[in-house]
Amino acid sequence: QVQLVESGGGLVQPGGSLRLSCAASGFTLDYYAIGWFRQAPGKEREGVSCISGIGGSTYYADFVKGRFTISRDNAKNTVYLQMNSLKPEDTAIYYCARRKSSVCGTSSIATLYDYWGQGTQVTVSS
Numbered sequence: 093q094v095q096l097v098e099s100g101g102g103l104v105q106p107g108g109s110l111r112l113s114c115a116a117s118g119f120t121l122d123y124y125a126i127g128w129f130r131q132a133p134g135k136e137r138e139g140v141s142c143i144s145g146i147g148g149s150t151y152y153a154d155f156v157k158g159r160f161t162i163s164r165d166n167a168k169n170t171v172y173l174q175m176n177s178l179k180p181e182d183t184a185i186y187y188c189a190r191r192k193s194s195v196c197g198t199s200s201i202a203t204l205y206d207y208w209g210q211g212t213q214v215t216v217s218s
Contacts, residue, residue, distance in 0.1 A: 094118040094207045096188050101212030104178055112173040112212060114188030121164060122146065125191035126171040127205060128162065130184035130214075139200025141173060142191065151196045156182075178216045185211040 100112040127142040141162040142151040150162050161174040189205035
């Protein structure tokens with residue numbers, strides 16, 4: 093069955109870096125876009141980044157542009173989110189999700205995604 097498993101979260105100081113991984117199984121990564129979302133306590137889930145299946149085009153929310161980089165390794169069926177220059181406001185649970193299409197598009201609403209991981213906690217604090 094389709095599964096997405098996130099890992100790589102943790103506690104990091106402001107200005108530090110983390111790399112999140114999203115290991116996919118039960119489907120071929122090439123044919124689907126994969127998105128990263130996050131949800132902070134008391135806030136709605138928001139789209140962070142997305143990478144398309146074919147071509148690998150990427151999308152970033154304005155609040156992470158220049159700091160986060162999304163990539164994929166199709167041989168390992170894994171998508172990564174490299175997060176640099178982390179800020180306290182980046183603290184959240186980070187989720188990866190499979191989009192219902194192979195391209196990211198311009199919208200990041202959650203209903204465009206059909207399978208979700210369990211999330212990994214990222215805490216940015218001194």
